[in-house]
Amino acid sequence: MNVRSPPRFITLEGGEGAGKSTHVQRLSQALASHGIDNSVTREPGGSQGAESIRTLLVEGEPGRWGPLVETLLMFAARADHVAHTIRPALNAGKWVICDRFTDSTFAYQGAGRGMGYDTIREIEHVSTGGFRPDFTLILDVPVDEAMNRIGSRHHAEDRFEKFDRTFHERLRSYFRELAQREPQRCVLIDTSAPPDDVAQQIWNAVGARFKL
Numbered sequence: 001m002n003v004r005s006p007p008r009f010i011t012l013e014g015g016e017g018a019g020k021s022t023h024v025q026r027l028s029q030a031l032a033s034h035g036i037d038n039s040v041t042r043e044p045g046g047s048q049g050a051e052s053i054r055t056l057l058v059e060g061e062p063g064r065w066g067p068l069v070e071t072l073l074m075f076a077a078r079a080d081h082v083a084h085t086i087r088p089a090l091n092a093g094k095w096v097i098c099d100r101f102t103d104s105t106f107a108y109q110g111a112g113r114g115m116g117y118d119t120i121r122e123i124e125h126v127s128t129g130g131f132r133p134d135f136t137l138i139l140d141v142p143v144d145e146a147m148n149r150i151g152s153r154h155h156a157e158d159r160f161e162k163f164d165r166t167f168h169e170r171l172r173s174y175f176r177e178l179a180q181r182e183p184q185r186c187v188l189i190d191t192s193a194p195p196d197d198v199a200q201q202i203w204n205a206v207g208a209r210f211k212l
Contacts, residue, residue: 057070112163
């Protein structure tokens with residue numbers, strides 16, 4: 001562990017097909033190469049209880065859950081994840097890199113499915129006490145390119161990928177607006193570039209934010 005670097009909680013956000021899973025791992029490797037002990041996790045999921053809830057959320061047809069039930073399931077999983085994975089890792093001195101967090105709920109269930117911002121905020125307060133990341137990388141890709149990427153996938157966890165194009169357009173708009181609204185926490189990363197270039201953009205952003 002790099003004793004000069006206190007533990008940080010970093011999230012990667014964005015719509016389907018933006019490259020989060022790939023770049024969570026690449027960022028973890030880059031941090032490790034600089035002597036920073038870190039842990040990678042994901043949402044929904046990341047703890048035993050949350051992984052059980054994940055299956056309910058990411059498999060099946062889009063209409064399986066209404067927006068309210070979906071939001072409550074997301075925060076039930078998140079509460080377990082924070083309590084059993086994220087906080088213990090931070091308390092142990094590790095940086096935590098998470099594939100999605102609460103910003104995705106405001107995007108998917110809020111902008112995407114019409115849940116009110118204030119309602120989500122109230123549920124967030126009750127379930128996690130408003131716990132937020134130190135830094136958020138928003139991975140952005142045009143919807144056409146994202147659709148091409150996810151169209152080549154063959155996996156069971158495709159429920160959100162099945163939502164219509166307008167849903168995915170709303171997600172992208174929300175995330176781009178978030179980057180503009182909270183520049184002190186969020187950085188927008190263009191993932192239509194080659195993966196090595198994207199990884200370098202991400203490292204430059206993290207390095208500048210935490211003076212690595």
